Amino acid sequence: MTRVAAIDCGTNTIRLLIAEADRDQSGSSRLKALRRRNEIVRLGQGVDRTGMLDPAALERTLTVVDAYAADCAELGVAPGGAVRRFVATSATRDARNREDFVAGVRRLLGIEPEVVSGQEEARLSFSGSLLGVRGGEDAGVQKGGERVQAPRLVVDLGGGSTELVLGVDAPSAAISLDTGSVRITERFLTGDVTPDSEAAARAEVRGLLDEAEQVVDLSAPGQLVGLAGTITTVTAHALGLQAFDPQTLGGAELNPQAVLASCEAIVHSTAEQRASWGYLAPGRRDVIAAGALVWSEVVTRVVERTTAAGRPLERVTTSLYDILDGIALSLVPAQTESEGTEA
CATH class of the missing domain: 3.30.420.40 (ATPase, nucleotide binding domain)
Structure with a gap:
């Protein structure tokens, strides 16, 4: 190794x-x-x-x-x-x-x-995410008379950009959007979340998702996989955790409705509530509402598109493996002699 x-x-x-x-x-x-x-x-x-x-x-x-x-x-x-x-x-x-x-x-x-x-960022995120996500064989589709594995959509929601990558074992389509928890906060949500500021922020994200759909088919995924701090926070909230617990969060699967309910609660949370969440790092408290807003728009769009295609999205998976793991893997040659060490 x-x-x-x-x-x-x-x-x-x-x-x-x-x-x-x-x-x-x-x-x-x-x-x-x-x-x-x-x-x-x-x-x-x-x-x-x-x-x-x-x-x-x-x-x-x-x-x-x-x-x-x-x-x-x-x-x-x-x-x-x-x-x-x-x-x-x-x-x-x-x-x-x-x-x-x-x-x-x-x-x-x-x-x-x-x-x-942004394209390389997307590729590395997808590569890393594969370490922590089980296959989607149960989310297969009929193609050419046989059932094949549906692609997964991997979403890496960062502070300044959000990558959407579609593929099975490797990316088949990817886009990097100029939106994220810090960028949306600084543009729209520096104070309290108001109906007007929320509407403006959602309009911006929806416009970017319209652009994303020119590149990535959001009706195709059988599995939606979320990466990074915003998404782990939303998952921890949905699971009712008291603190960040990697054993529970890694690979956690939720139905889309539970994800959207937690996003809604986080977007409209108070400073006191955010301070009480043991799984939310202090440095993320002021941007988590914006991050949850972006994630809610992504999940909503994928649910809408997969439902219209007759394959409603049934689960949203959280992976603790992401671009960082993809970077580490990129340093290893394509094939090395196995030494029998477990990951």
Whole structure:
């Protein structure tokens, strides 16, 4: 197995995964996590409005990058890009001064950070999600006289962008939308959620989903899979959890109605309610209403389209495996000699 370090730097959080990784002769991927870290740094603070990374946000983020470099050294991840990969997504893509950030990462980690496209972000998210989602054989469709596995729709809902990826074992269609919990908050929901602000936010998301449908067939999925912090929060709320519980949340399946009911409650929650939810990190409290609004629009649209196609969506799955795991897997050759270590 290969010891690798993957870093995912998004609009709201920066995360580290150090793992032993490999693929067996059949191409199946395996990861044995050695350390996971997650810090909310809000790198994308104000980027939607100014087009620039805020100096304070940049400093917060590079402080965490320095700590992650120390983790790599402690756990013996070799220097160099062969086993270390740093992926920056929406906020860094949008910032005119992103070179300041790139230079800081290069200095601290000794590798070139990649400011990836929305399409690459989508591909990595789909790859990682496969580690935590069981197959959809029971959600098959008739095709050519035989029953085949329906594709899954993987949705990675971040702070600044949301990726929709359709496929079975690999993406067949994907799009990255400029919407997410931080972006919608800064555009529409900086104060209390009012009928007018909510309506404007929903109109924006619906317009983007109209564009998405030109690329991704939202009537096709037999399974809807959600990734990232907003979706785990909605799932924890729907399950009535008292704290973040990965054993319960990973692979959790809910009917769409339960998801939408929790989204509605979160969108209209009070600050006191959000502070009482042990599964909601303090750094996510001010943007979770916007995230839940985006997720509710996605789920609603998929339910509408699959129902119209005669294959109503029956379940929404939460995966704790996502783009971070996909980044780690991307560092491993397509085939390596299996050493028999379980993921």
